[in-house]
Amino acid sequence: MKRLTLALLIVSMVATAAFAEPISIDFWHAMTGKNGDTVQAICDKFNATQTLYKVVPVYKGSYSDTMNAGIAAFRAKSAPAIVQVYEVGTATMMSAKGAVKPVYQLMKETKQKFDPKIYIPTITSYYSTSKGEMLSMPFNSSTSVMYYNKDAFRKAGLDPEKPPVTWPEFFEVARKLKASGMEGGFSTNWISWIQLENFSAWHNQPFGTKSNGFDGLDTELVFNTPLTVKHFETIYKLSQEKVFIYGGRENKANPLFSSGQVGMHFESIGGYANFKNTCKFEFGVARLPYYPEVADAPQNSIIGGASLWVFNGKSKDEYKGVAQFFSFLSSPEIQAFWHQNTGYLPITMAAYELTKAQGFYTTNPGPEVAIKQLLNKAPTKNSMGIRFGNFNIIREIEDQTWEDILAGKISVKAGLEKMVREGNAKLRDFERLNK
């Protein structure tokens, strides 16, 4: 009997090989470490469920490396079918009308069953037109949270189960951590994404006009409000007292937290798996703090991470495979698997419910904090997301100016004004080119 099954298996394998070589679908991504392993595992699963298509994931370096490699390949007419693009590049990809195939169109053309309502609206709205047409497939979505070192809290005489909730409490705790003998109190990654974009959304304040760019290219940055000035002035003051420690741009500040130099740290929930691997202490995840005097706070946080874009000019069969792969990615089981292995958010409610039912959050409360924070309230025009052209340049301006502020070269107020002024000039450039 066993032998017969084996023989049948071999025959069927030979038959498929002889009759149909699977269509290869290139998938360029920027995931490394544990996250990279999980991408590979998901593609392997997909390839094992059917024989017509073979998705080939290729690691292309950092987010900007991956996006630039995709663009360059498109210009050289050798683009992959799928490319992972970080949220910063969303407006750039959207404006490239001839270069990308919108997901809603892809699904319609290939007659793939597709219900946009199963996805979490705060996530899909980031990647949809104002009419609700989904342009790219959400993939690794994250949001920013606060990580804190429970062992350090105990040592400083603080309750490890009661992380600070408001910013004034937070700053006080940070001072206590420093006083308890730590190198510093706190640090943060992604100054723009966490301390400006999410900060604004969380307080239901506009980051830019026109619903943060969703309603038109003639949008302007307006985040230099008294609230942000006050927030940044406090952080600047704490950096003078060495309570805040600057660890570099993007996510370069992570070692400060994982090596125990600071007790609290702001980072994407996508860094959860990484901290589980590298921290030799017990850590917790908490919501972002807020200023209690702001009436609408806390609102909801916005996402970050990346989505999958499909390039134009591929064959019909390839598109069929891509559509099937996207459906596969959206299934509750795969989403739950992805979510539980990486810390990135599930993109459908079904996957969230499944994970809850599996009891994952009782041992890993961290990721659920992020989901709840994202779903805290129905999104307003200030907390749907961010959509600006040239946004990578704007973020660079913000990074540079933030460093000048911390170095005392420019005042907080003047610095924030500079970010807005120079950022707006970049928005005008983009508008001019994409009118």
Add this chain to the structure above:
Amino acid sequence: MTEHNAVRRATPHIYLWIAILILLFPILLVFIASTHTSAEILSAPMPLTPGTHMAENYTRAVLEGNKNLGASALMMMKNSLIMALGIAFGKIIVSLLASYAIVFFNFKLRNFCFWAIFITLMLPVEVRIMPTYKVISDLGLLNSYAGLILPMIVSATAVFLFRQFFMQIPREIAEASQIDGASPMQFFWRILLPMTRTPIAAMFVIQFIYGWNQYLWPLLITTKQEYYTILIGINRMLSGADVQIEWQIVMATTLLAMIPPALVVVLMQKQFVAGMTDREK
């Protein structure tokens, strides 16, 4: 010399040793780091004596590479070697022929050719990377050895060196060979080339190192792991997002990356120094 006492005699040794230590110290640190685990390197301050993980780290670096990099040091060193040798030989051959023509022949476009080549002297590829990238992409040479090598053999340094050398050769030799009935190419092969051995060797060293150490260009045009050079691999290991840097593997790979060019310089030191400074005479 006029100085006689012992202290005076010792001073140059002391200065030179200080310099040697400063030059060697970073390398020593890299070696020490490459024999520890990542955790040991991260525990400030890092230990200053070699650890016990040398074999393990180097085996991993050479055979597997960093996690998710998809390229081992062995493979990347092969790419670097192909690139370095391609650039060295390509440039030497092309430049020898061109400078032979410019020095030994009288032809209409000689001045034009000389200036066209000469203007590229010292112009590093860094200043025209974007347009060069576009040309390479139009030619379909992204992710290929030809794409890695060809734009790097443009600059006229070698033509210039060989031209200088050829101009010092007494023309009677050329005239005599012509009278003996040898064709210009026979003269080139039998007489000129053997005379040019030293400058060729020097050029080889300079270009090999130039090729091995190229960074910006491969960074731009290699997006496939199969074509990563070792320096690109090191950069990719250091730029991984959301992951802790595996310093021990980075350091082992860095040390490996330094060995081939250092060997070439040390082993061919004499020809290299003579060839390099010859430009000055």
Add this chain to the structure above:
Amino acid sequence: MAQQYEFKAKYLPYLLVLPQMLIVFVFFFWPSFQGVWQSFFLQDPFGGRVIFVGLENYTRLFTDPASSYGESFRVSVAFAVCVAALSMIIALFLATQANKKIKFSSFYKTMMIWPYAVATMVAGVLWLFMFNPNVGVIAWFLKHRLGIEWQHLLNSGQAFLLVTMAASWKQISYNFVFFLAGLQSVPVDLVEAAAIDGAGPTRRFWKIIFPLLSPTTFYLLVMNLVYGFFETFPIIHQVTAGGPGKSTSILVYKVWRDGVINLDLGGSSAQSVILMIMVIGLTVVQFRFIERRVHY
């Protein structure tokens, strides 16, 4: 050259220069021309929309304070000058030491020359590893033993110092080779005659040796400035990424950053064109000098 013997052949010389000319045209003139062409346009990254803007990409560099081209230019000059000065002074000093009639001099020469083989990028990694505020041994030593806070991520002076040291460290050996060769060609009897006349070693160096070295020094100065300006990209890229703020964003780094990362092809091309003009200028200076010496 006219009196020299020359071969006469109709096609052979063209065949000989052909490979070089092909490479020069395909990989130098064509891209250079394209660079100039692109510098007159605004372009979207996918190459879909192109707008002719005349000289706007250039005027912007010089008038828009946000482009901070002037700052980048000043940083580049300061950086190149500091690297040239530091590495040349150290190299000259070491070469005079190694040129003395001492034991083991060939050993010393080898030990001075090998760093020439180290890639600029690797030099950057090495120095970053020593001064990394998290893992760097020297950063730790400065902080915990000397009480100096090393934070090159925020302190632009320290960042500048770090990239200057890294770039100079690698360049010393190149300068050493040339200075040593220069010193070896100084006639010994000239120096000895001065010694007999009672000139001390310092006086002998400045009055006799240094003037004789001036051609070497001039050549090295040009080469070191070119190195500091154009070839130090990997160090900036690895060590500071142009920061903090824009304090180490040298011109070559800015070309790459604006073109490759920020996808502003027009602006990046305009910067490339300006750099090309600068290098050609430097080359002409250098060439005049070399040619004059050749005809001595």
